[in-house]
Amino acid sequence: MGFGHRVYKNYDPRAIVMREACHNVLNELGRKNNPYLAIALDLEDAALNDSYFKKKKLYPNVDFYSGILLWALGFPLSMYTAVFSVARTVGWVAHWKEMIEEPSRKISRPRQLYSGYPKRDYIELDKRDGKKSILKSISSLIKTKLKNR
Numbered sequence: 001m002g003f004g005h006r007v008y009k010n011y012d013p014r015a016i017v018m019r020e021a022c023h024n025v026l027n028e029l030g031r032k033n034n035p036y037l038a039i040a041l042d043l044e045d046a047a048l049n050d051s052y053f054k055k056k057k058l059y060p061n062v063d064f065y066s067g068i069l070l071w072a073l074g075f076p077l078s079m080y081t082a083v084f085s086v087a088r089t090v091g092w093v094a095h096w097k098e099m100i101e102e103p104s105r106k107i108s109r110p111r112q113l114y115s116g117y118p119k120r121d122y123i124e125l126d127k128r129d130g131k132k133s134i135l136k137s138i139s140s141l142i143k144t145k146l147k148n149r
Contacts, residue, residue, distance in 0.1 A: 002064030074145030
């Protein structure tokens with residue numbers, strides 16, 4: 001939803017940084033006066049001043065601003081979940097590592113069971129059969145979208 005956080009019961013400090021980055025990117029791309037951004041900023045203002053949101057401590061979080069950034073950079077809506085997941089992978093792995101290294105830990109995350117291939121041989125990227133790197137694909141997609149704006 002883009003509001004609230006289960007750990008940060010006040011304004012998420014990461015959201016403050018992301019908000020500034022969002023405004024900087026939008027200014028750089030010349031998209032500051034876009035109607036979608038205006039709606040998002042109106043929602044932010046309404047949430048920060050609404051008594052219900054204040055009572056429940058629902059403040060704009062990182063996802064609120066990163067969604068705006070992804071839109072501004074031309075990512076299709078269908079890619080948002082994948083991009084959000086990639087960004088969280090390091091944290092998920094860190095939590096899993098903590099969980100298995102400290103069995104006495106009081107807070108743990110759900111158990112993760114790998115159900116993929118038991119072993120696969122690694123093939124160098126340049127030796128793969130016509131498969132293009134996902135990072136190169138995303139990079140070229142962004143460059144193309146930015147040129148066409």
